[in-house]
Amino acid sequence: MTYAQTPRKTGLPREVLKWLQSLDLSFYPKNVRRDFSNGYLVAEILSRYYPQLFPVHSYDKGMSLSAKQRNWSQIERSLQKQNLHLMKDVVDGTIHCKPGAAELLVREVYTALTNRSIRDVQGPASDFTDREYQELLPTLARSTASKAIKNNLRITEIMAEPDISTNRRKAEVILCRHLERKAAERVLNPGRFKVKPNLDHLAAKTLVPSSCSDESVDRPSSGDTASRIGAAVSFKDMKDMHVCTSRWQH
Template sequence: MFYAQSPKKTGLPREVVKWLQGLDLSMYPKNVRRDFSSGYLVAEIFSRYYPQDFSVHSYDKGTSLSAKQRNWSQIERSLQRQNLHLMKEVIDGAIHCKPGAAELLVQEVYTVLTNRRIRDVQGPEWDFTDQEYQELLPTLARSTASKAIKNNLRITELMAEPDINTNQRKAEVILHRHLEHKAVERVLNPGKSPKGDIELTVWENIGCS
């Protein structure tokens, strides 16, 4: 899933950082992707604005998939009572620690609660993959097709949605995107021979049986 209006770089805008610092949270998020994944801090943020609907004592600080799912399910129910909404795809990306998802989630929470637009939120579409990181690497150090799928289709996604056809479609999208980038590399660097990708089936790439 792609999103326009997303930050150019991983990280939070200055005004969002200052806002978080002023909320006196039980812990300050040092690793945005990890610390917002469970939903606990998100619930704590909303509790500062809606204390009757978000009781932090009813949320789990655990990091297991089941704890995350319980927390986020409770958050979504509480949001509905306030007629508020967060993008489901962004929540899912945050749960599974996808690159950029937690940052976009926090900015969305900021906008929902403050009614302020973030000035520097602009730029390319966001796809919650490691493609931006891969582009920083030398050509020969970049992921093969197999590694690209393993990097971008998390084990927690397979656990949360065990349907074989659904996960095969996700893997095929990742594989198609990877091969497109490889084709572009060959055009831009015709004299170089990129690390060869082993031709595997989608399920062999995922590592499923």
């Protein structure tokens, strides 16, 4: 495959794309998020440098959650023998096809194996959510609170960690970020939301929190309307997701 034939929107720098081509992989990753999620391509890349540690025939090409977990567990054990490590949150994000995770993982692998730095200008650190995509959309087309949870909490995450309390906390964090963005939109565009500023709104402009920590999500105040809404939405969505997960498992 020539460089002109490679996918244009991969989220990877030019030198990384050329490096991937030079490895003569069994298939070229046209969809980075999907094609790297099960770990098979990563194992194939690593086998070019450490053929004894990463025999490709021992890895599963399947896309089920169990196949992904087996592959990545085997990859991590073999990497430890070379004193190499990949960030757990990046691996988890790649497994669950989170936005930006696979791209960051491929960059890490490239840097570790080639000892080269990537020359492109790095943007802000990714939080593995669809935030950047949502910001590109017109305001009216952006996700609702319920949709934000469904977009950013994958069914495979729930299958991998089925504890409902853990997943509820994840949903509440996602919801909190969503409500923060909505609040910021109201402050910046009061006319669109037909908001008439009063003394409370004017005072709030100087007191809007810059971030919402997990701690504040875990212990919302009883008078916090956003937290009450969040609990209702996240509980309903978590219940629906667990019903869907049980169907997948059967």
